[in-house]
Amino acid sequence: MNPRSQHARLQSINEEENTMLAAIHIRQTRTGNGPLTCAALVTGDDVSLFIREGYEEADRSLVGLDAFEALHCRADGPVRVHISDGPLRRIFKDVSGSFPEVEFVDIPFGPFGALLQRAVNAIDAHIAGVIAEEEAETQALRASRPPLLVATDASKGRKRRSTGLGCVSETGGRQMRVDLEARSVLEGELLAIEMAVKHFSGRNLHILTDSHLAIAALEGTYQGKAAVMEVVARIHEATKDRSVKVSWVRGHSGHPLNEAAHRLAMAARRFHEAEVPQDVAATIVDNILASLEGSQSPAAA
Numbered sequence: 001m002n003p004r005s006q007h008a009r010l011q012s013i014n015e016e017e018n019t020m021l022a023a024i025h026i027r028q029t030r031t032g033n034g035p036l037t038c039a040a041l042v043t044g045d046d047v048s049l050f051i052r053e054g055y056e057e058a059d060r061s062l063v064g065l066d067a068f069e070a071l072h073c074r075a076d077g078p079v080r081v082h083i084s085d086g087p088l089r090r091i092f093k094d095v096s097g098s099f100p101e102v103e104f105v106d107i108p109f110g111p112f113g114a115l116l117q118r119a120v121n122a123i124d125a126h127i128a129g130v131i132a133e134e135e136a137e138t139q140a141l142r143a144s145r146p147p148l149l150v151a152t153d154a155s156k157g158r159k160r161r162s163t164g165l166g167c168v169s170e171t172g173g174r175q176m177r178v179d180l181e182a183r184s185v186l187e188g189e190l191l192a193i194e195m196a197v198k199h200f201s202g203r204n205l206h207i208l209t210d211s212h213l214a215i216a217a218l219e220g221t222y223q224g225k226a227a228v229m230e231v232v233a234r235i236h237e238a239t240k241d242r243s244v245k246v247s248w249v250r251g252h253s254g255h256p257l258n259e260a261a262h263r264l265a266m267a268a269r270r271f272h273e274a275e276v277p278q279d280v281a282a283t284i285v286d287n288i289l290a291s292l293e294g295s296q297s298p299a300a301a
Contacts, residue, residue, distance in 0.1 A: 023115035151257035154188030166264025210251030
């Protein structure tokens with residue numbers, strides 16, 4: 001049936017009071033707790049949701065089957081249904097002989113458009129609720145734990161455009177990488193702070209840096225170049241819903257976390273410049289972290 005003929009036929013739907021109209025919409029997404037596949041079945045004033053944990057094609061089919069089974073059980077007469085998922089709709093149409101009372105509508109003309117929009121809205125609302133609940137749980141967990149002490153540092157080469165970044169926590173967690181675009185030591189120091197904020201995302205933080213200028217940039221008392229202020233803006237965005245305190249610590253004064261962060265940053269840069277083999281680099285990093293064992297981090301200066 002061509003779209004024009006189908007449209008004309010659908011215009012007479014409301015005149016057939018014994019025919020149930022329905023729409024099934026399927027959406028897959030990922031939340032903090034994992035992937036979800038959702039289906040919404042809308043019939044008249046009723047909206048039903050069907051949820052499966054997963055993101056595979058099989059999950060789409062199964063959740064769609066759940067919704068269709070509910071529709072089939074609910075109907076007590078002829079049914080016209082639009083299924084937004086094309087492959088699943090074609091599967092049902094191929095076996096439509098098994099459901100003689102059901103007509104599968106390809107294009108959501110007329111009332112089917114409104115039904116489909118309600119299905120979309122129902123899934124959007126469910127996912128928004130899941131995300132809000134996850135965020136509330138994350139905030140509660142953060143609030144229940146003391147801030148994690150983390151030191152950051154950057155090491156910029158003089159001859160090559162490579163800047164090593166390092167961060168390490170009081171519990172031994174660490175992150176290190178090389179940035180080839182940093183134009184200044186200050187940008188590198190801020191990039192190291194940003195790396196710590198992202199890596200230790202599940203905790204409130206107390207970050208130690210030996211850069212007075214980085215703290216001034218974050219506090220707004222120093223306006224750096226555009227590249228610097230872009231990093232500052234990203235850090236503020238990443239920390240707007242968290243408690244993150246940044247304090248100064250005197251560099252090269254024996255503070256265990258500061259020394260470890262400095263050595264990680266310097267190692268990251270040198271590994272890149274000298275093309276150090278991965279196994280050798282891993283041994284060096286292990287030795288750096290071993291220096292933290294048994295040491296008691298003094299308070300920030």
